[in-house]
Amino acid sequence: MIELDPRFAGGYAGLSFNYSVKARFRFGEDPKSDAALSLDYAQQAIAADRHFAWSHIALAGAYLANNEHDEAVDAVAQALVIQPSGYEANLFSGFYLNFAGRPEPAVRYLEIANTLSRIDTIRGLDFLGMAYFTAGKYAECEATWTRRFERFGVPNYPIGHVFLAAAQALQGKTSDAKKTVERFLRIAPEFRMAKWLWINNYKLAEDRNRLYAAAIAAGVPE
Known part of the structure; x- marks a missing residue:
């Protein structure tokens, strides 16, 4: 996808998110390297399109993979600014808030996401x-x-x-x-x-x- 359109933020965001999952679940042999790659691709997604909600969701995942929980919460908050009624913006807001030790707002956003999903x-x-x-x-x-x-x-x-x-x-x-x-x-x-x-x-x-x-x-x- 990136080869077809190097300016497509979704390609970078997708790679970033996959590397963050790989790092968090310890699927690979070098989680630190995977976490670093996740952050690099997320930053490229932001550079390509900072108005694309998934750029910020991916950045939040990269921060979580690097044990930067508060930064993850700040990053995903930008996704909510872009898509306040978006299913995935609310879903991942709850996800990252939970790991950051803020379960009450996490539950609230996740319940909203499940309502939006239907x-x-x-x-x-x-x-x-x-x-x-x-x-x-x-x-x-x-x-x-x-x-x-x-x-x-x-x-x-x-x-x-x-x-x-x-x-x-x-x-x-x-x-x-x-x-x-x-x-x-x-x-x-x-x-x-x-x-x-x-x-x-x-x-x-x-x-x-x-x-x-x-x-x-x-x-x-x-």
Whole structure:
């Protein structure tokens, strides 16, 4: 796409976002290099078109991949200025606010995004389920992840399973949490919380520690 039109911001934004995801999930061998590439492509997207909302969403993702949470929130705020009623501007505003330790506005933006979407999406439910947990709304977290599993199937990646089990444990639903963990370990028997580096995306230690402790209490192997 960039070869066809070097001035197309969407090409740079797409590359930036993909590299930021690669860095945050540790998909590659060099997350620091991926995070740096994400930031470079995002800056090129901004230079190409600063009025394109996804340029700022991508920049926010690049900042998150570089553990610059407040900068991520500031960047995605520009996407909302451009598209205040945009589904993805609201969706990713909630996403980045959650990791920055601001779950209440995160929930608000994510609920707006889900209203704008009119239909369930994997991202919409995943992001909202995470934010509900960070906000201490464990019943809502459980309901959202349960709905996500019912609508789109049981995922083969850890996030939903860990959050669901942790939310159940914090509600005292020991039996349900145990069943959630048993189902997850049939999918990923080698999973260990101590090796789950994704949790480090959270800015605040208290958010990381609460999720970690609740998952262990639910029976997720440490």
